[in-house]
Amino acid sequence: MQRFLHEGMPDTTAWAQAETFSDSVRILFRDVVNSCQTLLDSAVMYSPQSHLYYARKATLYLYCLDYGNALVWMKKALEKKDLPSLRLSIGMLLQKTGDEPQARTWYRQAADRYRALDTLSQADGMNYVLALALAGEKEHAYKAIDSLIKDTLVRGQLRRTLDDPQEALDAFLP
Structure with a gap:
């Protein structure tokens, strides 16, 4: 080229x-x-x-x-x-390479950083929910969906994603 x-x-x-x-x-x-x-x-x-x-x-x-x-x-x-979205991305990359324990650490860090923000945009809210789910905190993720996401279609899609977060990860990363 x-x-x-x-x-x-x-x-x-x-x-x-x-x-x-x-x-x-x-x-x-x-x-x-x-x-x-x-x-x-x-x-x-x-x-x-x-x-x-x-x-x-x-x-x-x-x-x-x-x-x-x-x-x-x-x-x-x-x-x-230091952005929570970057920590979430690093976790996804680590999981994709097979380092799931380290990935969960990064997911928890991302969730903690999102939790510490004063306000969350809708995109931040969805990333926060995904970070919780991938960190293994599904119950917290379901509660976060109900409290953060007002759009019922988005809420429904996120709930389906939480049922199999690995599928979402595979769809997101090639």
């Missing part, structure tokens, strides 16, 4: 190795992600205190199923700004 951007010539070596359409899509996506990573590296260089750039790099690694690098960059984002 870099060669194509600079010289107008696509790099066909990887394409020649593609055996299926899925392989082709994966190769194309990897090239796009690599180009985006280059842009984000520049953004990090010019604004190293912004947690958003670090979190975006983590997200791009996640899309490439590179959970190790996604976790590294998500933790760097957390160093820049």
